[in-house]
Amino acid sequence: MKKSAFLYAAAGAALLAVAGCASTPKPTSADLDREALAVIKASFRDQGIAKVDRINQDLGQSACSSDKPPSEAVADQVMTQARAAVKWPAGGQYFGDWREGEKLAQNGRGMTWTDTSTAPNDNGGSCYNCHQISKAEISYGTIGPSLYNYGKNRGVSNVAAATAQPIVEYTWMKIYNGKTYNACSNMPRFGHLGLLDEKQMAHLMSLLLDPKSPVNQ
Amino acid sequence: MKRVLITTALLALAGTVSAQSKSAADGIAEYRKMLEDGNPAELFEAKGEGLWKTKRGPKNASLEQCDLGKGPGVVKGAFVELPRYFADTKKVQDLETRLITCMETLQGFNGAEIAKTAFGRGEQANVTALATWIAAESRGMRFNLPQAHSEEKKSYEIGKRVFFFRGGPMDFSCASCHGVDGQRIRLQDLPNLTKNPGDGVGFAAWPAYRVSNGQMWSMQLRLNDCFRQQRFPYPGFGSDVTVSLGTYMGVNAQGAQSIAPAIKR
Numbered sequence: 001m002k003k004s005a006f007l008y009a010a011a012g013a014a015l016l017a018v019a020g021c022a023s024t025p026k027p028t029s030a031d032l033d034r035e036a037l038a039v040i041k042a043s044f045r046d047q048g049i050a051k052v053d054r055i056n057q058d059l060g061q062s063a064c065s066s067d068k069p070p071s072e073a074v075a076d077q078v079m080t081q082a083r084a085a086v087k088w089p090a091g092g093q094y095f096g097d098w099r100e101g102e103k104l105a106q107n108g109r110g111m112t113w114t115d116t117s118t119a120p121n122d123n124g125g126s127c128y129n130c131h132q133i134s135k136a137e138i139s140y141g142t143i144g145p146s147l148y149n150y151g152k153n154r155g156v157s158n159v160a161a162a163t164a165q166p167i168v169e170y171t172w173m174k175i176y177n178g179k180t181y182n183a184c185s186n187m188p189r190f191g192h193l194g195l196l197d198e199k200q201m202a203h204l205m206s207l208l209l210d211p212k213s214p215v216n217q
Numbered sequence: 218m219k220r221v222l223i224t225t226a227l228l229a230l231a232g233t234v235s236a237q238s239k240s241a242a243d244g245i246a247e248y249r250k251m252l253e254d255g256n257p258a259e260l261f262e263a264k265g266e267g268l269w270k271t272k273r274g275p276k277n278a279s280l281e282q283c284d285l286g287k288g289p290g291v292v293k294g295a296f297v298e299l300p301r302y303f304a305d306t307k308k309v310q311d312l313e314t315r316l317i318t319c320m321e322t323l324q325g326f327n328g329a330e331i332a333k334t335a336f337g338r339g340e341q342a343n344v345t346a347l348a349t350w351i352a353a354e355s356r357g358m359r360f361n362l363p364q365a366h367s368e369e370k371k372s373y374e375i376g377k378r379v380f381f382f383r384g385g386p387m388d389f390s391c392a393s394c395h396g397v398d399g400q401r402i403r404l405q406d407l408p409n410l411t412k413n414p415g416d417g418v419g420f421a422a423w424p425a426y427r428v429s430n431g432q433m434w435s436m437q438l439r440l441n442d443c444f445r446q447q448r449f450p451y452p453g454f455g456s457d458v459t460v461s462l463g464t465y466m467g468v469n470a471q472g473a474q475s476i477a478p479a480i481k482r
Contacts, residue, residue, distance in 0.1 A: 026367075027371065027374075032371070032374045032375065032378065033378065035371070035375060036374075036375045036378035036379060036382070039375050039379070039457040039458055039461065040379060040382060040458060042456070042457065043452055043453055043456035043457055043458035043459070044444075044449065044450040044451060044452055044453070044456075044458070045450060045451050045453060046450055046451070047450060047451035050385075050445075050448065050449065050450045050451065051450060052450045054384055054385045054386065054448070054449060054450050055382075055384045055385075055449065055450065056384075057382075057383065057384055060388070061383040061384055061388055062383075064383050064388075065378075065381050065382050065383045065390065066378075066381050067377075067381055067392070067396075067411070111385075111386050111387065111448045112445045112446065112448055113445055113450070113451055114445065118386075128403060129402045129403060130402065139403045139404050140403065141400070141401045141402040141403050141405075142399075142400050142401045143393075143394065143400050143401075143402065143407075186388075186393050188386070188387035188388060188389075189388065193386050193387075193388075194386075195386060195387070
């Protein structure tokens with residue numbers, strides 16, 4: 001009696017286990033999204049200046065974290081937020097020195113866990129990593145479009161001219177936050193995320209738009 | 218001797234580039250070709266084979282009974298089927314995490330301690346040498362990762378999501394550099410890892426000997442340095458992020474021929 005009760009119980013448990021297995025639903029895409037986030041949160045640790053809060057995504061990052069682009073509505077939201085948060089340069093100082101801009105464009109350093117500071121002065125612009133810029137530098141990347149003749153192609157012969165103002169403002173926005181006109185731009189948000197300060201961005205503006213810059217030769 | 222070899226190759230490269238107006242990429246390809254004749258990875262292969270067969274650790278045992286997925290002691294062909302699910306650990310493991318499991322169970326080493334050890338140091342350096350030899354034993358074979366187990370399928374799906382996950386101060390994901398064909402950073406060609414990028418490219422090339430720093434780099438270290446350049450925080454050695462990325466890249470590389478251990482700039 002005792003023995004048969006035990007057997008029934010065991011058989012029941014086995015049946016339940018089998019049923020449990022058979023009915024385990026395939027994880028949905030949303031389940032996998034949640035699990036991937038949990039895996040990411042559990043897999044990283046702080047190292048030097050690179051803290052784990054770097055994996056907390058804002059909308060601009062989470063909207064662009066799939067092999068498919070975000071919906072038009074979400075993309076619009078990302079771009080609208082980005083445009084609203086652009087800071088224009090103090091005193092309208094859009095320009096600096098293209099020679100300093102070239103140095104920043106060449107410099108790909110900064111913000112890794114082997115760097116010691118997050119200050120903009122310790123960061124480069126990494127521009128040549130992804131863009132052709134001056135004709136002289138043949139070691140350039142191709143992730144971004146060529147910027148050779150950037151100002152010239154846009155008809156900028158005097159950066160102070162009123163006719164140049166729209167392209168000056170557009171270029172500032174693009175460097176400040178590439179998501180202003182392209183929700184999932186591959187370009188780092190140099191101003192928005194504090195990678196470069198206003199002065200550094202002004203040097204890059206000169207590199208791209210100054211008629212004397214090698215970019216426009 | 219190693220240094221002499223590398224210096225000679227670099228000088229030859231400099232000569233090639235300056236002598237003609239050949240594209241820089243041609244010069245680099247030629248340089249890589251020359252280096253293939255003497256890949257210092259061979260030294261690590263020899264070390265790894267020795268470590269596999271030597272009785273070591275608190276249990277004074279060799280790794281010859283280690284199951285890399287094709288049964289105890291089967292080395293040939295194991296590399297091109299990893300990461301895969303292992304019933305004993307109930308986990309999907311890559312080559313390096315599996316080796317640590319074997320070092321723990323067969324030899325009595327402390328696996329957690331090895332995982333915490335810096336790359337290139339102590340037992341971690343031994344894991345790299347072992348991985349180099351095991352990869353070499355599958356040289357010329359084609360990737361064919363199993364995807365039958367539900368955990369293997371899940372690992373792929375998680376890996377795919379990790380691959381596209383944007384974060385950090387520069388908004389980068391793996392896909393920022395490795396999501397489309399034919400792009401470069403500076404002059405470095407970037408394989409598209411969302412599909413089979415071709416024989417001996419991407420996942421099918423690591424572990425690899427790095428000429429620029431004279432180090433043998435395992436896949437775990439390759440991924441670690443990708444995350445550093447992505448400006449992410451530090452990925453734990455053998456963490457689920459790293460193993461699932463291995464599954465994603467390995468499954469995508471289905472049919473690609475392995476040239477690991479390769480030689481890289």
